[in-house]
Amino acid sequence: MDLWFTELYENASGYTIKIKETLFSGKSRYQKLDILQTEQLGKMMVLDGLIMLTEANEFSYHEMIAHVPMTAHPNPERVLIIGGGDGGTAREVLKHDCVKECVMVEIDELVIEKSKEFFPQIASAFDSPKLNLLVQDGFKYIEDNKNAFDVVIIDSTDPIGPAEPLFSEHFYKNVNACLKSDGLMSAQSESPYLYNKIIRQMYTDMGKAFPVVKMYTGYVPFYPTGMWSFAFASKKYYPYSKPRIDMIDKIDNLQYFNKEIYSTCFALPNFVRKILDENDK
Amino acid sequence: MDLWFTELYENASGYTIKIKETLFSGKSRYQKLDILQTEQLGKMMVLDGLIMLTEANEFSYHEMIAHVPMTAHPNPERVLIIGGGDGGTAREVLKHDCVKECVMVEIDELVIEKSKEFFPQIASAFDSPKLNLLVQDGFKYIEDNKNAFDVVIIDSTDPIGPAEPLFSEHFYKNVNACLKSDGLMSAQSESPYLYNKIIRQMYTDMGKAFPVVKMYTGYVPFYPTGMWSFAFASKKYYPYSKPRIDMIDKIDNLQYFNKEIYSTCFALPNFVRKILDENDK
Numbered sequence: 001m002d003l004w005f006t007e008l009y010e011n012a013s014g015y016t017i018k019i020k021e022t023l024f025s026g027k028s029r030y031q032k033l034d035i036l037q038t039e040q041l042g043k044m045m046v047l048d049g050l051i052m053l054t055e056a057n058e059f060s061y062h063e064m065i066a067h068v069p070m071t072a073h074p075n076p077e078r079v080l081i082i083g084g085g086d087g088g089t090a091r092e093v094l095k096h097d098c099v100k101e102c103v104m105v106e107i108d109e110l111v112i113e114k115s116k117e118f119f120p121q122i123a124s125a126f127d128s129p130k131l132n133l134l135v136q137d138g139f140k141y142i143e144d145n146k147n148a149f150d151v152v153i154i155d156s157t158d159p160i161g162p163a164e165p166l167f168s169e170h171f172y173k174n175v176n177a178c179l180k181s182d183g184l185m186s187a188q189s190e191s192p193y194l195y196n197k198i199i200r201q202m203y204t205d206m207g208k209a210f211p212v213v214k215m216y217t218g219y220v221p222f223y224p225t226g227m228w229s230f231a232f233a234s235k236k237y238y239p240y241s242k243p244r245i246d247m248i249d250k251i252d253n254l255q256y257f258n259k260e261i262y263s264t265c266f267a268l269p270n271f272v273r274k275i276l277d278e279n280d281k
Numbered sequence: 282m283d284l285w286f287t288e289l290y291e292n293a294s295g296y297t298i299k300i301k302e303t304l305f306s307g308k309s310r311y312q313k314l315d316i317l318q319t320e321q322l323g324k325m326m327v328l329d330g331l332i333m334l335t336e337a338n339e340f341s342y343h344e345m346i347a348h349v350p351m352t353a354h355p356n357p358e359r360v361l362i363i364g365g366g367d368g369g370t371a372r373e374v375l376k377h378d379c380v381k382e383c384v385m386v387e388i389d390e391l392v393i394e395k396s397k398e399f400f401p402q403i404a405s406a407f408d409s410p411k412l413n414l415l416v417q418d419g420f421k422y423i424e425d426n427k428n429a430f431d432v433v434i435i436d437s438t439d440p441i442g443p444a445e446p447l448f449s450e451h452f453y454k455n456v457n458a459c460l461k462s463d464g465l466m467s468a469q470s471e472s473p474y475l476y477n478k479i480i481r482q483m484y485t486d487m488g489k490a491f492p493v494v495k496m497y498t499g500y501v502p503f504y505p506t507g508m509w510s511f512a513f514a515s516k517k518y519y520p521y522s523k524p525r526i527d528m529i530d531k532i533d534n535l536q537y538f539n540k541e542i543y544s545t546c547f548a549l550p551n552f553v554r555k556i557l558d559e560n561d562k
Contacts, residue, residue, distance in 0.1 A: 009321075012298070013296070013319075014298075015295070015297075016289075016294065016296075016297050017295075041294070057474065193500070225500070226502060226508055227500040227502065254551050255550070256552060258554075261550060264545030267541035269500070270535050270537055271536045273539075
């Protein structure tokens with residue numbers, strides 16, 4: 001029997017991948033979780049029918065969402081991750097020795113438990129004494145904590161489903177208040193080739209909450225179109241203000257990120273500048 | 282009826298896209314050509330079952346394969362394109378006013394004819410008086426012409442099929458001889474996420490023919506993984522030796538390429554450096 005998993009984009013195109021077997025299939029209060037053994041890319045995690053990661057290529061997404069803000073901040077000691085239940089983003093954040101505490105707030109315990117069971121090398125940070133893992137609503141946590149973090153990373157699913165409140169002006173203003181006076185944030189922000197309306201709205205909302213808002217991109221082959229964008233928003237620092245560029249060579253086991261990637265990832269093609277209403281620089 | 286076209290990568294993953302109708306289906310001496318009307322991305326050209334381009338997103342591939350070498354050379358007057366039968370690469374080359382002649386050598390007349398018929402905005406350069414279009418074997422043409430071109434662009438299909446001879450040390454040495462003493466070339470070089478063995482061989486072969494060999498990349502959503510690489514090989518100039526950076530703002534109708542893209546596209550993620558045996562820079 002040939003078993004194929006297919007994820008469709010706007011019901012008009014999609015990605016398909018050959019499956020050896022289903023390792024887990026279950027439902028939490030929030031979403032449906034499937035873990036599949038693929039033939040080509042190791043194990044794969046799927047939430048509500050959308051691929052979250054493959055074992056073979058998860059590195060680019062996790063390194064880019066974590067190390068760009070961690071490099072841009074001159075001394076990130078307290079870091080907050082919203083979402084990221086698989087643990088990959090926390091794993092990358094905790095590669096920075098300067099971090100004293102990483103708080104991770106994931107709403108769905110099932111994702112954490114099954115990541116520990118099936119993706120131990122992604123979930124490796126769950127054992128760290130520096131990690132404070134909270135199973136609760138990230139939106140609420142941000143609202144309740146003011147002036148508390150140097151870096152906030154929004155590692156959420158798409159704006160349809162449990163992550164919907166994480167894509168709003170109101171939320172970004174709360175993130176601003178949750179950050180210290182020189183804090184900054186990153187967030188996954190979808191593919192510019194497919195979701196230009198979502199992106200334009202998201203960056204407009206973010207611009208109402210932060211004085212500095214920039215987009216950067218990376219190659220994430222299991223997400224729609226392979227081009228993935230991330231938002232960088234900051235209260236004070238620009239990406240090139242005081243980056244800890246020289247520390248990058250000391251980060252363990254980087255498969256994607258390096259000094260050159262940091263220095264180049266904010267360059268945007270013309271069609272993306274147009275989505276963001278940026279003029280030629 | 283729901284009609285879907287699917288292209289598989291190593292029979293283990295793939296891209297699928299919804300089709301409204303088949304506009305053309307035919308066979309030349311060299312390959313099978315299909316032109317399909319997609320629901321999401323305009324018309325699509327398929328050769329031997331592999332997607333060559335979609336109307337909506339062809340710009341990134343054509344702009345990146347053409348404008349990077351055209352920018353790197355201080356005065357590209359005579360340009361040779363091998364392959365590129367759809368005309369998109371010639372269209373981009375001829376946006377540079379300094380070009381006196383662009384010779385394009387495509388082996389398959391059917392691709393040229395059907396591109397004119399179904400993709401007039403891609404095939405627009407076929408009417409240019411500066412274009413010298415030859416329907417013949419590019420390998421042979423390169424062998425017969427010495428010291429003749431400033432820039433050579435290898436816009437070929439994959440190394441399996443009619444383009445196979447275009448991926449060899451022997452061929453790259455002929456390209457070197459076909460170039461003037463300060464000439465340089467570009468070539469499509471597959472996706473680093475999937476084809477690391479092909480890439481390693483290709484760059485090793487090219488390194489035996491040229492003193493300067495670099496990889497650059499771009500986001501091409503209809504090619505496997507969305508991350509596409511291009512080889513830059515040169516007899517004299519490095520990408521940053523004497524680039525015509527200031528001329529970039531004068532190129533008409535660029536949807537992808539700009540100054541920042543030129544300055545950043547040679548930055549490579551660590552896993553790609555590893556394929557090329559490059560150390561951290």
